[in-house]
Amino acid sequence: MNVRISRSLGMVAVLYFTANFSAQNTKKDTVSKETKIEEVVMIGYGTQKKSNVTGAISSIKASDIENAPVAGRPEQVLQGRAAGVSVVSNSGQPGSAPTVRVRGITSFGAGSNDPLWVVDGIVVDNIGWLNQSDIEGMEILKDGASAAIYGVSAAKGVILITTKKGAKGRMNLSYNGFFGVGNAARKLDLLNATQYATIMNEANVNDGRGPMFSNVNALGAGTDWQKQIFNTAQRQSHEFSINGGNDKSTFYTSFGYYDQEGIV
Numbered sequence: 001m002n003v004r005i006s007r008s009l010g011m012v013a014v015l016y017f018t019a020n021f022s023a024q025n026t027k028k029d030t031v032s033k034e035t036k037i038e039e040v041v042m043i044g045y046g047t048q049k050k051s052n053v054t055g056a057i058s059s060i061k062a063s064d065i066e067n068a069p070v071a072g073r074p075e076q077v078l079q080g081r082a083a084g085v086s087v088v089s090n091s092g093q094p095g096s097a098p099t100v101r102v103r104g105i106t107s108f109g110a111g112s113n114d115p116l117w118v119v120d121g122i123v124v125d126n127i128g129w130l131n132q133s134d135i136e137g138m139e140i141l142k143d144g145a146s147a148a149i150y151g152v153s154a155a156k157g158v159i160l161i162t163t164k165k166g167a168k169g170r171m172n173l174s175y176n177g178f179f180g181v182g183n184a185a186r187k188l189d190l191l192n193a194t195q196y197a198t199i200m201n202e203a204n205v206n207d208g209r210g211p212m213f214s215n216v217n218a219l220g221a222g223t224d225w226q227k228q229i230f231n232t233a234q235r236q237s238h239e240f241s242i243n244g245g246n247d248k249s250t251f252y253t254s255f256g257y258y259d260q261e262g263i264v
Contacts, residue, residue, distance in 0.1 A: 058082035060138040062164075072237070072258055074132045075100050078159075082140050085157075094235075094260040097128055102142055102157025115140075115157040116150055123153075127161065131256035133176045133239045136162045166243040166250030177238040184230040184263055193222025233261040 060081050068077050075098050079087040086101045102115045117124050141158040150158055191199065197216040204212050213219070241254035 058085065058140040058142065060140075062136050065132060065135050065138075068132070072235075072260055073097060074127050074130050074135060077132060077135070078138070078140075082138075084142050085140055092262075092264075094233075094262050097126060100159075102140060102159070113156055115159050116153045117159055117161070118150075119161045120163055123150075130161070130163070131239050131254055133174075134163050134241065134254050134256075136164045138162075164241070164243070164252055166245045166252040168245050168247065168250060171242060171244035174241045174243075175239070177236070179234070179236045182233045182235065182263055184226075187226045187230070190226070192224075193219040196222075229264055231263065233263045235260040 058081075060077065064081060065077050068081075072095055076087055076089075078085050078100065079098075084103055086104075087098050088101075089098045090096070100115055101113060105113050117127055119127065119130065139160040139162075141154070141160065144155075194216050197213040197219050201211040201213055201216065204210065237256075237258045239254065239256045241252065243250070243252035245251055
């Protein structure tokens, strides 16, 4: 079960911290490297050894996702991590969904160019509701062979997402969170009201006209509109999960809270 609450009201000096608590005893890996299972990838309705795959597939592991900065939208985990996949932010609005393209633009009609999202075998419209730390891995199917499985919807590419699941053993608790603040990176160096009036009077006199403002000192500093518009924006994220199980069943549940204020 995944629960996500967000209030998107951009960034970013971030204090990032992660804590993991486990009641399960760890055992040393005694399996030699030569006998370990080879890396497998999702190919649709099953898995296959990566060395045997002939189609165009890119894989993103859980370790890459966990080490990625939390950006508020799980789609941004793909940015710079998969060849042929572009992730572009179209808006500075906090929480806005980026544009994801696999193999560029494939349709010039009224149809969407968004890829097909499949989470644990279920086709969804988007993954904005998914906690980043709940993702076990991503597979991007980029060639036409994926159309044989998912049909015409796969023409724009398919992104398969596998979420984390419970494991046999004692209960495990995990917390991942951060807090940060952001400001406008740069402000323009502008004249205040008195300085502006002085310059305008000088321009008018040099042009053979009379002064525009009779008493420039009376105007004072005026209003600093940049100071009025920009503010210090806070951003925080909290993700908590609990999982465990026994011989008969396993469970995994998580809760995520993300809050980002706008700089403007």
